[in-house]
Amino acid sequence: MWKKFGFVLAVIAVFGLMAWSQEKPIKNPDTIIYATIGPAETCDPAYAYDTASGEIIFNTYETLVFWPYGVADAKGVDLTNMSLDPAKLQPLLATEWTVSEDGLTYTFTIREGIRFHYVGVKKADGSIEWVDYDSLSPEEEKNIVPGYGELTAEDVEYSIERAMLQDRDGGPIWMLLEPLTGYSSMRDLVKAALGKKVDDLKTLTPEEQAMIYKKYIDPAVEAEGNKVIFHLAQTYPPFITILAGSWGSVLDKEWTIAQGDWDGKADDWAKWWNPGGGEVPEKSPLFKAVNGTGPFKLKRWDIGVEIDFDRFEKYWRGPAKIKHVVIKKLDEWSDRLLLLKNGEADIVYVPSQYLPQVEGLEGVVVHDPIDVPQVALRAMFFTAPVVLEGNEFIGEGPWDGYGIPADLFADVNVRKAFCMLFDYDAFIEQVLMGKGYKIHGPIPKAFDWAYKDDPSLDWNYDPQKAKELLMKARNGELWEKGFNLTILYNQGNAERQIAAEILKTNLEALNPKFRVKIQAVPWKTYLSYLLSGKMPLFIIGWLADYPDPNNFAVPFVASYGTFAAWQGEYMVENVFKPYFDDLVKQGMATTDKAKRAEVYYKIQELAHDLAIDIWLPQRYPYRVMRDWVRGWPINPIYPGPYFYPMYKAYD
């Protein structure tokens, strides 16, 4: 009897709960919910180098200058204001700026009257307490200690100096160090300053620290009244675009010191250098603590699960339209899709292969405008020579048709042939669903003043020509003996797998002795092979740090760039060093746009002639959102959504 009763009770309870769940039209009208993947690493602007962390910092902190945005929402797409041209940068925390003739001095005037989320208030006993600025009445505001939670030029000076001195391994600070000191890391700087190599800067004596600070760091950034002056160590055209990145965020000096960070002194900064070795982000005092001038306050960061923001009511530009923002980390695509369908998520990250599932979905809008420029590139890189020792995928021993010769790609004609064997149109049609276009690198289309829009620089699928080239290679030996090539890709990445497959199909169709194997490997194996130079072909994508051609030129074609080391000694010595290194330097030697453009044109031409990589077609950028979303800002350089102008409505 009890059992039956219990059963009935259970059924009633279930239906009751379901009834509870009947919803209203615009779900959560005061809150925007963004469902995406990728855990954020830290809230410290000097430490953060991943886009997920950027999502947080971008909405809570502010920089001196800001990129203007276009709008893409349910009503349509309007790109009139959007720009990646440094001349169109908008003043944010700075009101105006000037650059000296020689490009070595930048002077910014700092805006007055701006407060941070938390301000320092004098208590009855004379101590200073940090309180939520929003919670203060006008009376209580009188107790704010000047400078404590108030934006000053010193704050800017402190923020940049602190960032430079922190320079954690694998972090973004090389972008500040290079222009301001001429060195790309504190270690390099110390080595030049002291004449000896020091691996652990924490071992420096106070005298050494003071010397380094006074000679290199202090003079680089100075605060005078309400102005901040940057003294560059070299001409650096992209400098101002770097300041617009999350690493240029402005902190409140007094508050940061109160969190236990660098006290601003010359002789003890090494204590805060490289916190956690780049391994443990928690070691930075600003890991979870956020106090910015931006339109949102960080309410809660449940690492890897959810991020909650409240709007900053007293934001200097007026409060945001939306009260709360929730960023949900949801790895499972089906879950994100369901949330989008049911209106429980307003903006959702959609991997490109699932777009068919959201197109035409009721209440959902998909925009994929072709004319939003892409600040990212994807390519297949050639390696020469390939490390054969211990290479389980290629096989060792003398090449006689089994495996490949280590220097297969040392021959420019072989590289050209491979570029011609990639079916770009098929890739665009079947993988990008027609929503893509061919590109040639290494300068992305986004930098239209430096991008040479010349179709002759694009490769076409031309098996005939490729055949001719390959038959001649190695005096006909290659064609005779054939080869066994293995292309590895990082498992789970559908587009890269298909790119490899397309190449494989076309190679094998040319000559039955050309055998290609495609192999998925877990990330750790991929990384291992990449770093040890064992992959004859590898596929990598690259996202811009700052919107300037140099940010791509260096990694892709400079012999000291990131990719060079992975592409093998031959490529470094015989392709990158002789042809590109000087050009890259020239591109940075002047601020004259026209002159720079010429240099970058040359780089693109050479990249084509020397067939350094196979450039993979790019997809039109797309956005997926509920139809009640309004005001979503677009600028491809933004690390994530900028929530300030967004709101939810039907109109």
Next chain:
Amino acid sequence: MKTLIKLLKNPLGATGIVLLVFFAVVAIIAPYIAPPRWPDEPFRMPRYGYWSEPRPPQPGHPFGLSSGQYDIFYGCVWGTRLAWIVSLLVVGLSAAIGIFLGMVGAFYGGLVDEVIMRITDIFYAFPFLSAAMALAAILGHTVKSGVIALVTFGWMSYARLIRGEVLRLKEVDYVQAARAVGVPTYRILLRHILPNAIWPVFVTATMNMGSIVITFAALSFLGVGLPQDYADWGQMISFSRDWIIGLHGNPLQYWYTFTFPGAAITLFCLAWNLLGDALRDILDPRLRGRITV
């Protein structure tokens, strides 16, 4: 043989056997009903394009095309063969290792037994799925590494089972007699003990045949399974994972992506479970008193 007939008379057992026969036949005739595109790599699923959106059943592709345009029918058919191979290998090896260790420990007793028991305890303490995942992740993405991972963390239940049986049988009259007379150990083990001790193991093994396939599929689902174009049921369900929700107007738009491989796994596992259950029912008298899981 008597057992077999009894099995067939039991409706659940009969269903199980019929299903298994069906799967066996499919596995055997695989090269004829789904001829491989690459004869020396029959487990590589042929691909008919690169679109990520699955395509429904059509002439030439009776089960449709999965995400990435792999032929689902081909995958299911050759996946059957793979399922047999994997489950037989894993269960066979696990049982072999478990039986050997269990028997040796139980029979010799003393320190040998202690050590073997401790080792068993250690392996038992591993959380099965996570440990198998870790090992599979290290060894690479092949059938061999998946099998090794599952065997490494799965042999223990057999060892324990056999040990229990051998301990019990050690004291039985005819065994004592044989020992007294001086029959060599291995002969006693093989001739007298094993044939009687084997039954609980047998039941367990049949149940595991099915669950191994599910675990193998779980490994694919979690990202440490086989390469993407390998004909494996779990792999195919992985493909369907992101398309189960379907389109707005037609929720079951992509039903074929998970129905066929899902049914294959479920029926295969079901068959073994039914068989195992029926077997246990029939062998009941011999199992009485010993709870086998």
Next chain:
Amino acid sequence: MIAYIVRRLLLLPIVLFGLLFIVFQMYNLLDPFQKLAVFVPDVSRLKNVDPHLLIKEYGLDKPWWYQFGRWLNNVIHGEFGWSKTANRDVLDAFKRFLPQTVELTLWAAIPIILGGIWLGQLSAVKQNSAIDQFARVFAVTGWSLPTFVAGILGLFIFYGLLHWFPPGRLSTNVGLYVFTSGKFHLYTGIITLDAILNWNWWVFADALRHLILPVVTLSYVSWALLLRVTRSSMLETLRQEYIMTARAKGLPERVVIKRHARRNALIPVATIAGLTIAGLMGGLVITETIFDLPGIGRWAANAARQFDMPALLAYLLFSGFLIVIANLTVDILYAVIDPRVRLE
């Protein structure tokens, strides 16, 4: 008895050590670059740093016993390290994720055990009837269904189509209330329990609503085992002489079952139930992934796949400890309940 318990407990450190040793051996199969991978989830992390420098800095090129020793030393000082996959301190990750898994385990254990026993009893009493066959097939089908298929289908039907049971732990606004309003006190991290302690039925209902689908899914795929054990145990018991006596005495069948058969039949079931619970804790990986529940199963799976050593080692310690204690408890319970069993 005491001697037995003590002896078993002494084995605990040996087992745990063996566990850790094996894992370090597995880790040793990786080369330094592969070990680096968990710190470098994307090549963009290597934009301006030399991977060899990182390897030296993190000590990835040191021999396994050095790393084992260093880890042990840290653990003794209460430091379990930083989990790269969770981006949290390991202990912090446990604090955050464990309550979630415990909650799901406890809520799922009830229907699994009760349902399984009920089904098993039904099957045993009506042996070989249509009900028996149906119950067994029903349960075994659930057992044969991969959890991820059942889960996603369940989500699709009950959330996609019917909008009843969403994934995730709490609805957005309830979540904001619980975690950020300051008005809800999190005593244990087990939301349903905390809701009761806060006397907040709105939160309780929402939390429960999000648990229904995972619990039902888990139950369905787990019943077969308990059904099987209960059934065979009951069949065994029902054949006993004292049952025949009770029946001969003329007692109604219901009383026979309830009073005499069930209690004895449940003895082996208790052990299986105990092991099921322990097994659940380790096996919630897929459920947590699909239903977006932040528990330790999901975290452990990620750690295992990427070889996030601090997380993996800590999890293994925890899980190993749990399994050994669970086994011990079950063995003791068995011996206590059933005097026929001798602890050897």
